[in-house]
Amino acid sequence: xxxxxxxxxxxxxxxxxxxxxxxxxxxxxxxxxxxxxxxxxxxxxxxxxxxxxxxxxxxxxxxxxxxxxxxxxxxxxxxxxxxxxxxxxxxxxxxxxxxxxxxxxxxxxxxxxxxxxxxxxxxxxxxxxxxxxxxxxxxxxxxxxxxxxxxxxxxxxxxxxxxxxxxxxxxxxxxxxxxxxxxxxxxxxxxxxxxxxxxxxxxxxxxxxx
Amino acid sequence: xxxxxxxxxxxxxxxxxxxxxxxxxxxxxxxxxxxxxxxxxxxxxxxxxxxxxxxxxxxxxxxxxxxxxxxxxxxxxxxxxxxxxxxxxxxxxxxxxxxxxxxxxxxxxxxxxxxxxxxxxxxxxxxxxxxxxxxxxxxxxxxxxxxxxxxxxxxxxxxxxxxxxxxxxxxxxxxxxxxxxxxxxxxxxxxxxxxxxxxxxxxxxxxxxx
DNA sequence: GCCGTTCTTGTCCCATGGTACAATATGAAA
DNA sequence: TTTCATATTGTACCATGGGACAAGAACGGC
Numbered sequence: 009x010x011x012x013x014x015x016x017x018x019x020x021x022x023x024x025x026x027x028x029x030x031x032x033x034x035x036x037x038x039x040x041x042x043x044x045x046x047x048x049x050x051x052x053x054x055x056x057x058x059x060x061x062x063x064x065x066x067x068x069x070x071x072x073x074x075x076x077x078x079x080x081x082x083x084x085x086x087x088x089x090x091x092x093x094x095x096x097x098x099x100x101x102x103x104x105x106x107x108x109x110x111x112x113x114x115x116x117x118x119x120x121x122x123x124x125x126x127x128x129x130x131x132x133x134x135x136x137x138x139x140x141x142x143x144x145x146x147x148x149x150x151x152x153x154x155x156x157x158x159x160x161x162x163x164x165x166x167x168x169x170x171x172x173x174x175x176x177x178x179x180x181x182x183x184x185x186x187x188x189x190x191x192x193x194x195x196x197x198x199x200x201x202x203x204x205x206x207x208x209x210x211x212x213x214x215x216x217x218x
Numbered sequence: 219x220x221x222x223x224x225x226x227x228x229x230x231x232x233x234x235x236x237x238x239x240x241x242x243x244x245x246x247x248x249x250x251x252x253x254x255x256x257x258x259x260x261x262x263x264x265x266x267x268x269x270x271x272x273x274x275x276x277x278x279x280x281x282x283x284x285x286x287x288x289x290x291x292x293x294x295x296x297x298x299x300x301x302x303x304x305x306x307x308x309x310x311x312x313x314x315x316x317x318x319x320x321x322x323x324x325x326x327x328x329x330x331x332x333x334x335x336x337x338x339x340x341x342x343x344x345x346x347x348x349x350x351x352x353x354x355x356x357x358x359x360x361x362x363x364x365x366x367x368x369x370x371x372x373x374x375x376x377x378x379x380x381x382x383x384x385x386x387x388x389x390x391x392x393x394x395x396x397x398x399x400x401x402x403x404x405x406x407x408x409x410x411x412x413x414x415x416x417x418x419x420x421x422x423x424x425x426x427x428x
Numbered sequence: 429g430c431c432g433t434t435c436t437t438g439t440c441c442c443a444t445g446g447t448a449c450a451a452t453a454t455g456a457a458a
Numbered sequence: 459t460t461t462c463a464t465a466t467t468g469t470a471c472c473a474t475g476g477g478a479c480a481a482g483a484a485c486g487g488c
Contacts, residue, residue: 093303095320099308099312102309108309109309111305161408162408166406196375198373198411201407201415206415
């Protein structure tokens with residue numbers, strides 16, 4: 009399956025030329041005349057690909073679109089393409105996670121290399137995201153009470169303490185604990201803590217008493 | 219305590235002028251005419267500060283020095299200062315972790331802001347580094363055998379399995395396990411797994427049998 | 429050879445976790 | 459009203475973890 013390159017540029021002839029070049033190179037291509045246009049038909053994150061984005065486009069600017077996509081938790085890497093390089097904008101874009109920042113005119117070879125790097129990275133972050141999402145989905149299926157127990161378990165509390173902190177009995181905690189292990193699909197406390205750590209849902213130690 | 223700014227620039231008059239400006243602003247300043255000079259009297263990572271680095275300097279270039287410092291695991295943030303901006307170099311520098319990339323001439327206000335951001339970040343990464351280093355130090359004190367047991371514990375193995383995999387008895391593993399908890403200064407398995415996760419010393423699950 | 433570290437092992441006993449087999453209560457949804 | 463999910467609790471029983479108390483064997487360094 010070939011990667012999908014999304015071109016956002018207001019210069020129609022440039023878009024067309026780039027589209028031809030990339031299709032010849034084996035990519036599938038989507039073209040958008042503005043940031044709005046891309047947002048309206050939001051590309052599928054699941055499909056390996058990247059965004060080729062002009063900095064100065066009418067309406068929403070390139071960096072502004074980048075910000076929006078970050079908010080939307082898009083994983084599609086962005087390769088900026090601009091006519092006039094501006095250091096401050098370049099720095100901002102890269103810090104905000106852009107994969108690359110190229111200046112027009114750009115040699116096909118360089119462009120392809122940048123796109124390939126971006127696509128390769130997308131496959132990594134997309135897979136990573138998928139894994140985290142499935143863990144988050146499991147966590148979301150816990151009832152409120154189970155979630156409380158989960159939090160205390162991964163903080164290292166023993167059943168007795170948890171029961172005391174939640175104002176119930178040890179027996180009840182055992183029941184919840186069982187449900188938690190079941191729903192999170194883990195066999196050991198170690199796995200559970202590992203998940204909590206990766207999801208960042210851990211208040212380290214905390215006070216023993218509420 | 220004021221932050222320490224390390225200026226690396228081959229232009230002596232520029233160095234002096236910058237030094238005066240920054241000292242007036244309350245910083246302590248170290249000046250270096252070349253990358254070599256800075257490497258020879260390597261600044262203390264412990265002290266809050268940052269590096270102001272020219273891109274084009276005789277001998278080792280700015281980005282090259284940055285690479286060396288990264289290899290040396292320096293935590294001092296780098297703010298690049300250059301006369302002629304080059305997009306490719308800018309992108310590379312930021313990707314390699316530079317805090318900022320500014321062009322000469324630079325307004326004092328902007329420079330100070332960049333330095334303050336860099337110093338603030340340095341305090342964060344330095345503290346983070348310190349915490350990880352103390353954990354690594356604890357881990358390093360484990361004997362080879364204890365380390366093997368540690369690895370299997372945080373993978374979720376129970377004593378019986380560990381004993382079998384290491385070809386010894388459950389009783390022995392209990393002894394090692396006790397030592398591990400003692401040396402790592404933790405009270406619960408959860409804390410131990412959390413440390414392993416943060417140090418990246420975890421082969422997730424793995425086969426039950428060797 | 430003596431000493432310290434490491435790795436090893438044992439028994440007894442208790443605390444904690446986990447499971448099987450049940451059962452009650454409450455609130456929301458159908 | 460009935461039904462379902464949620465939260466609760468009990469009694470056993472067994473598996474696992476962990477401490478107390480002790481001690482032997484191998485190895486390297488002084």
